[in-house]
Amino acid sequence: MDNNQKCACDTSSVSRTSGQKRQRLFATLLVGLAGWWLVYHYLQPAADFLVYKVFGLSVSSHLGSSVAFFVFELPKVLMLLVLVVFGVGIVRSFFTPERTRLILAGKRESIGNVLAAMLGIVTPFCSCSAVPLFIGFVETGVPLGVTFSFLIAAPMINEVALVLLYGMFGWKVAGLYVVTGLFIAIFAGWVIGRLHMERFIEDWVHSVELGQNSSEDSAMTWDDRVLYGTSAVKEIVGKVWPYVLAGIAVGAGIHGYVPKGLMASFMGKGAWWSVPAAVLLGVPMYSNAAGIIPIVQALMEKGAALGTVLAFMMSVIGLSLPETIILRKVLKWPLIATFIGVVAFGIMIVGYLFNAVL
Numbered sequence: 001m002d003n004n005q006k007c008a009c010d011t012s013s014v015s016r017t018s019g020q021k022r023q024r025l026f027a028t029l030l031v032g033l034a035g036w037w038l039v040y041h042y043l044q045p046a047a048d049f050l051v052y053k054v055f056g057l058s059v060s061s062h063l064g065s066s067v068a069f070f071v072f073e074l075p076k077v078l079m080l081l082v083l084v085v086f087g088v089g090i091v092r093s094f095f096t097p098e099r100t101r102l103i104l105a106g107k108r109e110s111i112g113n114v115l116a117a118m119l120g121i122v123t124p125f126c127s128c129s130a131v132p133l134f135i136g137f138v139e140t141g142v143p144l145g146v147t148f149s150f151l152i153a154a155p156m157i158n159e160v161a162l163v164l165l166y167g168m169f170g171w172k173v174a175g176l177y178v179v180t181g182l183f184i185a186i187f188a189g190w191v192i193g194r195l196h197m198e199r200f201i202e203d204w205v206h207s208v209e210l211g212q213n214s215s216e217d218s219a220m221t222w223d224d225r226v227l228y229g230t231s232a233v234k235e236i237v238g239k240v241w242p243y244v245l246a247g248i249a250v251g252a253g254i255h256g257y258v259p260k261g262l263m264a265s266f267m268g269k270g271a272w273w274s275v276p277a278a279v280l281l282g283v284p285m286y287s288n289a290a291g292i293i294p295i296v297q298a299l300m301e302k303g304a305a306l307g308t309v310l311a312f313m314m315s316v317i318g319l320s321l322p323e324t325i326i327l328r329k330v331l332k333w334p335l336i337a338t339f340i341g342v343v344a345f346g347i348m349i350v351g352y353l354f355n356a357v358l
Contacts, residue, residue, distance in 0.1 A: 086232065098136075117186050134151065148192045151327075251298035282311070
């Protein structure tokens with residue numbers, strides 16, 4: 001056998017081994033997904049049995065209602081988080097920050113705002129990465145308005161929010177949240193772009209060169225992507241589970257003990273001032289979707305309007321106080337104030353719209 005034939009045989013053997021590993025990987029994922037669905041399907045009857053049969057609590061009691069809410073919602077939300085964070089983690093392995101910057105560079109503002117908002121959903125982002133991302137966008141020539149569309153969409157429309165909204169309200173509300181969140185990010189970015197406020201970027205930002213990280217652009221195998229998704233589960237679920245626990249505990253208390261209809265008097269559709277009040281209350285607060293959405297669900301059960309509670313939730317998540325403080329390193333106060341004002345205005349529009357049509 002000559003060298004060419006030997007190389008061909010080696011290549012064929014490597015390709016066959018790689019194909020077998022991929023098949024085993026997908027088979028393992030399918031078995032895991034089937035097991036996940038089986039456990040999820042029987043959560044409700046298992047929770048009812050535990051609370052009302054094992055614990056012996058009454059269905060009609062305040063305590064029984066609160067405990068049943070907690071025992072069912074906590075594992076349900078955590079299971080949904082694990083599944084969706086894993087899936088989104090795999091998707092995110094295709095969109096590194098470097099690649100996102102290159103995609104957005106040179107795009108016109110109208111197209112760029114839409115594209116940036118959509119990329120914000122799937123691109124890795126946290127408050128601590130706001131400054132390097134912003135500098136990287138400036139360095140590659142991404143317009144200021146497009147940059148803000150990304151910075152608004154990334155924290156607001158995240159997998160944790162979508163999982164909790166779907167688990168507690170269904171796909172209709174979760175889908176509306178995505179659409180309206182994208183609208184706010186696109187609208188706010190477009191307005192900021194039209195105001196031409198580049199002079200309010202700190203001078204030192206324009207002289208920074210971040211360079212390229214070649215390791216991020218290297219090809220990843222499916223094994224690598226699965227590991228990336230697994231790491232995302234460990235990191236994100238590991239960080240947010242205390243917020244999930246606290247939020248569901250508060251929601252359980254509201255669910256069991258607050259009289260039905262009580263919240264309608266000051267968070268219902270009839271209170272015209274409830275939406276701006278909810279936004280003003282939410283802007284200075286700091287929480288995340290994991291802690292706030294279970295409370296939102298309980299408030300709605302007691303008569304609060306969907307638009308009002310979503311406006312509150314969006315202002316808490318989308319106008320994160322830590323992110324605003326961190327952005328002060330690269331932005332001057334007039335631009336930060338404009339950013340907060342435009343986003344808050346967009347959130348109020350969404351709140352009133354939801355209250356009017358739902």
